[in-house]
Amino acid sequence: MALLLAACSPAVMIDPAGQGFLDDGGSQVDRRFAYVAPAEEACGWGSAAILEIGWPPEDAVAGTATETRFYVRDPDGVLPPTILEAPYDGGSSLDRTTGYTGLHTSTFQLWTGGDDDIYVYAVAGPTVEAWPRTLSRPRC
16 A cells, blocks of 8 residues: 655645556556656655646647646645745635546546646645646756
């Protein structure tokens, strides 16, 4: 059984070894197109997680994405705010402009919000976390 780490919410969990996504049919999505893992412990970012995803998400599911974006789960605010397009929101909500990407892990679904790509939303039951986009690949 894998050890799971949840920094703030027990509902959205990130496997410390990193994890790929499944599509709606339960097939593994190529990790080159959608993957989430804890941030670098050596940087002091161990409580954060980084999502690397092909864009747009439907192309990530299909394995045809040519653009890569990075989003972060940072409930403790350990990442420098200068690399983020917006702050993390652990108590967010979905509205009529959000839509399911077709990507999920064993603990959460990934949603996007209309034309606004500043956030992706990790949805686990009633918990909705807004993960902000980074300005570049997070590195310490």
